[in-house]
Amino acid sequence: MKSNDSYQENKANFRQAKILVIDDNNDQWLLIQKAMQEVLPEVTVVWVSETTQALxxxxxxxxxxxxxPKMILLDLYMPENSDGWNLLQQIKRMPSPCDRIPIVMxxxxxxxxxxxxxYELGVSSYLIKPIDFQDWIAYFQELRTYWWETVTLPPLQYKL
Structure with missing residues (x-):
């Protein structure tokens, strides 16, 4: 059983929670958006379809x-995998706090x-995309349980 203090710390993951989704496939985005609305309704989701938009x-x-954002969901093939690798490396080279955002590939x-x-380039997790909508729902339920209800994320620190 969680103490009230640890519960409040974990609840902090939801405060002003935003996820940046970077995926160039509109059909995939529609599935992701609908599943996230069902499973993570309190989270603001921002979608971009191009690496330049994300940066x-x-x-x-x-x-x-x-x-x-509390997390970035990054598609590897944007449309080529070199695009995903380049974007990942550019995000990891950004100044704090952007370089510390958990990235799920x-x-x-x-x-x-x-x-x-x-993993060598610094993603927090690598997930193979589900095929159907019910699998996306299950995926986001697991994501919610782990990243929003289990893990305690550190506050973002700005470097001056």
Whole structure:
């Protein structure tokens, strides 16, 4: 049983919670959006379909603490995997707090090299994209349980 203090700490993950979804596939986005609305209704979801859009948003948000997403869901193939790798590396080179945002790599790829490279480049998790809507629901229920209800995320710290 959780103490009230630890419950309140974990609840902090929901405060002003935002997830940035970076995926160039509109059909995948529609599934992700609908599943997230069902499972994480209190979370604001922002979608971009291009790597340049993602970088512009993150650069804009990096000085606005209330805008920083709690997590990034990044598609590897944007449309090529080199695009996903480049974006991941650019985010990891950004100033704090953007470089500390947990990044979950989403991909249809089950290639072991892709998985290994993703972790070597600093993703927090690598998840193979579900195929049908019910699997997306199950995926986001697990994501909610782990990232929002179990893990305690540190407050974002700005470096001056």
């Amino acid at each position: 512009l948003l993150l650069e804009e948000w990096q000085t606005q603490e209330w805008e920083i 989403l991909s249809a790829s089950i290639n072991k090299t892709d998985i290994r490279t993703a």
